[in-house]
Every structure is written in C-alpha cells, then in structure tokens.
Amino acid sequence: MSKQINVALIGNPNTGKTSVFNALTGLNQKVGNYPGITVEKKEGLCKLPRGVKAHIIDLPGTYSLNASSIDENVVIELLLNKNDKDFPDVAVLISDVENLKRNLLLFTQIKDLKIPTILVINMADRMNRKGISINIPLLEQRLNTIIALVSTRKNEGIQYLKDLIKNYKELSLKPCLDTSTIDVEYFKNLNNAFPNQDLFKLWLVITQDVNFGNVERQEIDLSQFKTKSHSELKRLQQKETIKRYQFINAVLKEGQTIDTSKATGFRAKFDRILTHKVWGYVIFFIILLTIFQAIYDWASVPMDFIDASFASLSDWIKNTFSSGVFTDLLAEGIVAGIGGIVIFIPQIAFLFLFISVLEESGYMSRVVFLMDRVMRRFGLSGKSVVPLISGTACAIPAIMATRNIENWKERLITILVTPFITCSARLPVYLIIIALVIPEGRLLGLSYQALTLMLLYLIGFGMSVFSAYILNKVLKTKSKSFFVIEMPSYKIPLLKNVAITVVEKTKTFVFEAGRIILAISVVLWVLASYGPGKSFTNAETIVRSENPSLNTIELEDKIAAHKLEYSYIGIIGKGIEPVIKPLGYDWKIGIALVTSFAAREVFVGTLATIYSVGSADAEQDDTIKNQMAAEVYPNGNKIFTLASGISLLLFYAFAMQCMSTLAIVKRETNTWKWPMIQLFGMSSIAYIVALITFQLLK
Amino acid sequence: MNNTFQTILVIITVGFAVLFLVKKFLWKPRKNSNNSCGKDDCGCH
Numbered sequence: 001m002s003k004q005i006n007v008a009l010i011g012n013p014n015t016g017k018t019s020v021f022n023a024l025t026g027l028n029q030k031v032g033n034y035p036g037i038t039v040e041k042k043e044g045l046c047k048l049p050r051g052v053k054a055h056i057i058d059l060p061g062t063y064s065l066n067a068s069s070i071d072e073n074v075v076i077e078l079l080l081n082k083n084d085k086d087f088p089d090v091a092v093l094i095s096d097v098e099n100l101k102r103n104l105l106l107f108t109q110i111k112d113l114k115i116p117t118i119l120v121i122n123m124a125d126r127m128n129r130k131g132i133s134i135n136i137p138l139l140e141q142r143l144n145t146i147i148a149l150v151s152t153r154k155n156e157g158i159q160y161l162k163d164l165i166k167n168y169k170e171l172s173l174k175p176c177l178d179t180s181t182i183d184v185e186y187f188k189n190l191n192n193a194f195p196n197q198d199l200f201k202l203w204l205v206i207t208q209d210v211n212f213g214n215v216e217r218q219e220i221d222l223s224q225f226k227t228k229s230h231s232e233l234k235r236l237q238q239k240e241t242i243k244r245y246q247f248i249n250a251v252l253k254e255g256q257t258i259d260t261s262k263a264t265g266f267r268a269k270f271d272r273i274l275t276h277k278v279w280g281y282v283i284f285f286i287i288l289l290t291i292f293q294a295i296y297d298w299a300s301v302p303m304d305f306i307d308a309s310f311a312s313l314s315d316w317i318k319n320t321f322s323s324g325v326f327t328d329l330l331a332e333g334i335v336a337g338i339g340g341i342v343i344f345i346p347q348i349a350f351l352f353l354f355i356s357v358l359e360e361s362g363y364m365s366r367v368v369f370l371m372d373r374v375m376r377r378f379g380l381s382g383k384s385v386v387p388l389i390s391g392t393a394c395a396i397p398a399i400m401a402t403r404n405i406e407n408w409k410e411r412l413i414t415i416l417v418t419p420f421i422t423c424s425a426r427l428p429v430y431l432i433i434i435a436l437v438i439p440e441g442r443l444l445g446l447s448y449q450a451l452t453l454m455l456l457y458l459i460g461f462g463m464s465v466f467s468a469y470i471l472n473k474v475l476k477t478k479s480k481s482f483f484v485i486e487m488p489s490y491k492i493p494l495l496k497n498v499a500i501t502v503v504e505k506t507k508t509f510v511f512e513a514g515r516i517i518l519a520i521s522v523v524l525w526v527l528a529s530y531g532p533g534k535s536f537t538n539a540e541t542i543v544r545s546e547n548p549s550l551n552t553i554e555l556e557d558k559i560a561a562h563k564l565e566y567s568y569i570g571i572i573g574k575g576i577e578p579v580i581k582p583l584g585y586d587w588k589i590g591i592a593l594v595t596s597f598a599a600r601e602v603f604v605g606t607l608a609t610i611y612s613v614g615s616a617d618a619e620q621d622d623t624i625k626n627q628m629a630a631e632v633y634p635n636g637n638k639i640f641t642l643a644s645g646i647s648l649l650l651f652y653a654f655a656m657q658c659m660s661t662l663a664i665v666k667r668e669t670n671t672w673k674w675p676m677i678q679l680f681g682m683s684s685i686a687y688i689v690a691l692i693t694f695q696l697l698k
Numbered sequence: 699m700n701n702t703f704q705t706i707l708v709i710i711t712v713g714f715a716v717l718f719l720v721k722k723f724l725w726k727p728r729k730n731s732n733n734s735c736g737k738d739d740c741g742c743h
Contacts, residue, residue: 324701324705325705326703326708326711327704329708329711516719516722518715519715519716519718519719519722520715520719522711522712522714522715523712523716526708526712598719659723
C-alpha cells in the first residue's frame with residue numbers, strides 16, 4: 001500500500017488557500033474574499049498521478065511564524081511537532097500574485113524549518129491586468145524551490161501542482177536565511193547548548209508569544225539556557241524580519257517587474273466612495289434595504305407555494321392512508337413540523353446569495369473597515385468586526401472566528417455579544433411573525449414588512465455594540481488588539497463559489513435544523529396526542545355535555561382543543577403560562593419558546609404541530625400562516641396581534657435561544673461560567689424588553 | 699391489526715426521535731484537548 005503524503009496548505013490570510021484546497025480535494029469548504037474565513041485546520045484527500053494519495057490540510061492564514069493568536073498558533077503547532085500525525089511531508093505556500101513580497105516572508109520561514117516547500121503563486125490570471133511579470137526560473141533558483149502558477153478561478157495550474165506534490169522529495173531543503181546571522185554571539189551559545197537541534201526551530205520555540213501545549217518544549221528543555229529578556233528577543237525578531245525582507249527585496253528586484261501604469265486607479269476610486277465616512281454608510285444602508293426588500297419580493301411566491309404544498313400533503317396523507325395513530329403522527333406531527341422549516345428555504349437561499357456576492361466581490365472587507373469606525377467608539381477593536389459580521393449567518397462559526405483576537409478580554413466580549421447579531425435561524429421566526437402582524441403597505445416603494453426586518457437586524461447589531469460597551473466598562477479591558485485589515489481586490493463574484501455557498505448554507509440550514517425539528521415534532525405530537533386523567537380521556541363526553549347546541553364540525557373542533565389543553569403538552573404549557581402571559585403569549589407559544597431553545601427555527605415547526613393536533617378539520621387545507629392568524633383566546637381575541645407580535649420579535653432578537661451556541665461558548669472559554677452568564681443575561685434582557693413592549697402596545 | 703401495527707410504528711419513531719435528541723443535546727461531548735483561548739489571563743493555560 002502506498003504511503004499517503006501529508007500536505008499543509010499555508011499562506012497569508014485571503015490568498016485563496018481554501019480555493020486551492022477545494023480545487024485539490026474536490027470539496028466545498030467555505031471561501032470568501034476577506035481575511036479570517038479559516039480559523040482551524042480543515043482536511044481532505046487528493047488523488048495524485050499513479051494512484052498516490054495526498055492528505056491535504058488547509059491551515060488558517062498567518063503572516064509569519066511569529067504567532068500572536070490562536071488561529072496562527074494552529075499553524076506553528078503543526079510545523080514544530082514532528083510527532084503530530086499531520087506533520088507535513090511537504091508544505092505548499094500559497095501566495096497572492098499582487099502581494100508576493102509580503103507573502104514570501106512566511107515562505108522563507110517555512111523553508112528554514114527544512115520542510116520541503118512548494119511556492120504557489122495564486123490568482124495568476126490577474127498578472128496581465130496588473131502589469132506584473134515574473135521570471136519564474138530565476139525565482140525558483142534564488143528561492144531554492146519549485147513554483148506553480150495557479151489560477152483557481154480558471155482552474156489552471158492545479159494539475160501541475162499535483163505533480164509537484166507527488167515529486168516533493170526532489171525539492172531542495174536549503175534554507176533562505178542563515179539564522180545565526182541574526183545575532184552571531186547569541187546563536188553560537190544556543191548552538192553550543194543544543195548541538196543536536198535545528199537553530200531556527202529553537203529560535204521559534206524561544207520567541208513564540210502563545211503557549212504551545214505539548215509541542216517540543218518537552219524535548220527542548222530551555223530551563224538550563226540563559227535566554228534574553230522579552231524586549232531583547234522582540235528586537236532580535238525585528239532584526240530577523242528585516243534580514244528576510246532584505247533577502248526578498250533582492251530576489252524580487254531581479255525576478256519581478258511591475259508596470260504601475262497598467263495598474264489602474266479603479267480600485268482606489270471605488271474604495272474612496274465605498275469607505276467614505278458618509279457615503280460609505282449610505283451605500284451600505286441602501287444595499288441592506290435592497291437585500292431585505294428582495295427577500296420579501298422574490299421569495300413570497302415560492303414560500304406560498306411550499307406552504308400550500310405541505311398543507312395539501314398533510315391532507316393527502318390523512319385521506320389516503322388508513323386511519324390510525326401513525327397516520328396522525330405523519331400528517332399532524334412530521335409533515336406539519338417539516339413544513340415549518342422547508343417554507344423558509346427561498347428566503348434563506350436569497351439571504352445567502354446576497355451575502356455570498358458581497359463576500360466574493362470584496363465589498364465585505366470594506367464593510368468591516370466601515371464598521372471598525374463604529375466599533376472603536378464603543379470600545380471594540382476592528383478584529384471583532386469579522387466575527388460580528390459572520391454572525392449574520394450563524395453565531396457558531398462567528399464565535400470560532402474570534403480566535404484571531406489576541407487579547408483575551410476583548411475576545412471574551414466579542415464571544416458574549418455575537419449572539420445578539422441576527423443569525424439565519426432567527427429569520428423564519430421574524431418572517432412568519434412579521435407576515436402576521438405587520439401590514440402589507442409600502443413607504444417610498446419599500447414594504448413595511450421589509451423595513452421591519454431590516455430594523456430587527458439593526459436592533460441586533462445595536463444591542464451587540466451597546467452590550468460590548470457595557471462589558472468593556474465592567475471587564476476593564478486595558479489593551480486593544482492591533483487591527484490591520486487587508487483590502488482585497490474587487491472581483492466579479494465567481495458563479496460557482498456563490499452557488500456552492502448558497503447550496504451548502506441552505507442545505508445545512510434545512511438538514512441541521514430539519515433533523516432537530518423532525519425529532520421534536522414527533523415528541524411534541526405524542527405529548528399533544530396523549531394525556532393523563534379523565535379530562536383527556538373523557539373529552540368527548542365533557543364537551544358534548546357542555547355544548548349541546550353545537551353542530552358536528554364545531555363539536556369536533558371543541559373536542560380537539562379540549563384534548564390538547566388536557567394533554568401532557570397542554571399541562572406543561574399551562575404550567576409555564578403565568579410566566580409568559582405578561583408578555584402577551586399563550587401556553588402554545590410558551591411551548592414553542594421552550595422547544596426553540598434547541599434551535600430558534602423550531603419555533604414555527606412547534607406551533608405548526610400544536611395547531612395541527614388542536615384542529616379537528618382534516619379538509620381545511622390550511623397553511624401554517626393561516627392557522628397562526630386564526631388562533632384566538634377563549635374570549636375570541638386574536639393571539640397574534642401587533643403588541644404580542646412585536647413583543648415576540650424583540651424576545652427573539654435578544655434571547656439566547658440556541659443550545660449549540662452555548663456549547664461552543666463553553667468550548668471556546670473552557671468554562672460553563674460565561675455561557676451561563678450569557679444565557680441568563682440575554683434571557684433577562686429579552687424578557688424585560690418583551691414585557692415592556694407588550695404592556696405599552698396592548 | 700392495523701391499529702397495533704400503527705402503534706408499533708409510532709413507538710419506534712418516537713424512540714428514534716428521543717434517542718436522537720438525547721444524543722444531540724445531552725450526550726457528553728469529547729473533552730477538548732486544545733487550549734482554545736487567548737493569551738492573557740483566561741486561566742485555561
């Protein structure tokens with residue numbers, strides 16, 4: 001059996017490592033035209049010529065091997081630990097053709113670790129346009145490596161790269177810099193103390209800022225070696241960087257020419273407008289409005305179609321299959337519950353379509369830059385912006401993205417406030433409630449419903465920034481992370497990448513949430529269809545004796561409602577009703593609030609199941625929206641009014657209704673303390689705001 | 699017969715649903731081995 005080659009993809013942030021990873025492995029990992037997408041290593045398999053296989057590891061972006069944050073530490077931990085099962089046989093350094101000089105700093109460091117290293121110059125399709133020409137043979141000779149010119153957009157150079165990986169043993173291990181020249185005396189002593197160790201590796205172990213866990217510190221006992229002070233080591237690190245850049249400058253002076261007249265000022269002009277202190281925000285605001293309006297205008301037709309189809313499917317099951325408990329479970333539990341999530345596929349797909357286009361085009365980096373100005377006024381550094389913006393999709397990857405924040409308190413604050421950002425799981429709840437309680441009129445061509453949705457996004461963002469400000473005062477953060485963002489070039493979004501993102505995100509939304517909703521719907525149906533005591537078992541007798549004048553249909557409806565009220569779920573719901581009644585919710589909404597703690601999307605599915613069980617009329621062919629709109633209190637008043645609807649919207653805007661997010665916060669903070677503070681803090685805010693809103697509007 | 703068969707199907711479905719939910723939310727996750735926190739005073743180093 002042939003050995004598998006371990007290949008590490010390494011490079012600066014936003015050089016297209018994940019695109020190369022996807023091209024090599026055929027996988028569809030998320031890519032984006034802004035830094036910080038990958039925060040932990042991802043793995044895949046690549047088939048090389050002659051049946052050889054390569055195990056490809058996509059590592060987070062790093063500018064050098066002088067780590068200062070956790071995501072950078074992932075790279076160094078791997079490169080310094082030969083015992084790691086993923087230790088690379090060959091490193092593939094992905095560089096961006098427009099930033100070759102900066103990218104080569106990392107290349108020279110990896111090369112000096114004596115790891116066979118291939119240099120990939122990515123985005124080669126932009127060379128002509130940017131007036132860049134590269135003398136590849138000369139660079140290969142001076143850098144002692146083999147270079148692959150790659151364009152993942154045009155799928156060029158990938159096969160050549162595969163060939164190079166297969167033949168990695170032919171690569172030279174000659175270092176770029178003689179480490180001892182950084183400080184002759186110091187490195188001479190170091191060499192004498194550890195004659196069997198590689199000098200550059202020793203130097204890296206000594207100078208790292210972050211903890212390496214069990215990496216070869218055990219093997220390299222530095223306690224006997226008198227090292228320099230922290231500031232002296234920093235000075236030597238700077239000296240090392242200067243020496244490397246002197247080497248790189250000399251190489252590029254001969255090997256690369258840039259015709260600046262060809263590099264047009266288009267990007268600079270665009271940046272001036274899109275990041276302008278007034279127009280930048282106006283444009284961003286207009287883009288947001290367009291997105292929310294489009295979500296409503298474009299998605300309403302497929303949404304109504306799906307809603308009606310599931311209602312028909314439920315009826316078809318009841319009318320076609322022989323009657324019995326399993327048929328009821330299928331029609332009232334499973335189909336109703338799943339219908340409550342599938343209905344939102346069009347909106348979710350449109351939302352991710354827009355987000356993906358904005359990311360791919362490079363506009364998202366400009367948004368990060370714009371938001372940095374706002375954030376700093378509230379005590380957050382720009383490094384918190386990327387996680388917060390990622391939070392619009394899902395809080396879980398957003399919280400993981402905080403790993404590139406070096407300062408612990410700043411990272412903690414970002415973790416704590418990120419769940420306030422409106423994630424895609426809130427969208428189903430918002431859409432159904434808005435459709436129920438907000439009128440359909442328009443203002444300046446924009447529907448009230450779209451404006452309400454945008455307002456909810458702004459409220460979520462505002463709350464996260466406000467809480468960050470408060471937490472910043474409470475936790476007393478002394479220092480701020482240094483934030484440098486690289487503005488990527490503008491690109492026409494690649495249809496393939498956009499399509500992959502939309503499909504993958506929608507699939508995740510449907511299948512991840514769908515499985516939970518399916519399971520909860522089944523359990524809910526059982527709890528709603530069975531109950532203890534005579535009130536449940538004798539429901540028919542009780543209702544008939546209390547309502548002798550009702551016709552058959554009305555009587556059946558009354559019996560179903562009575563049974564539901566005295567079922568297990570009814571008893572639980574009635575138990576929690578006193579707590580939620582001041583917010584304007586009945587016990588059925590209360591059950592949905594409890595179940596949606598598993599995931600917010602469960603809210604709609606839960607109500608769909610409960611209303612389905614509580615209604616006896618099999619012929620009504622009713623949609624979820626109509627069922628919710630028809631719900632009334634015993635006195636005939638509607639349950640979903642403007643007051644209760646706005647109260648619910650604000651409850652979901654602020655409440656920590658996501659168990660998975662809590663689990664991730666626990667994992668990232670290594671304690672239950674912070675997720676519990678987050679849970680009780682956010683839930684309290686949600687309760688108080690919803691209470692005040694309902695009491696004011698009712 | 700039909701009723702018994704349908705009841706058995708319901709019991710199986712509910713059993714799977716409960717198992718899935720327990721596994722998803724109550725199963726103890728594997729202990730995380732990496733120190734996933736920043737560099738200053740988080741107390742997990």
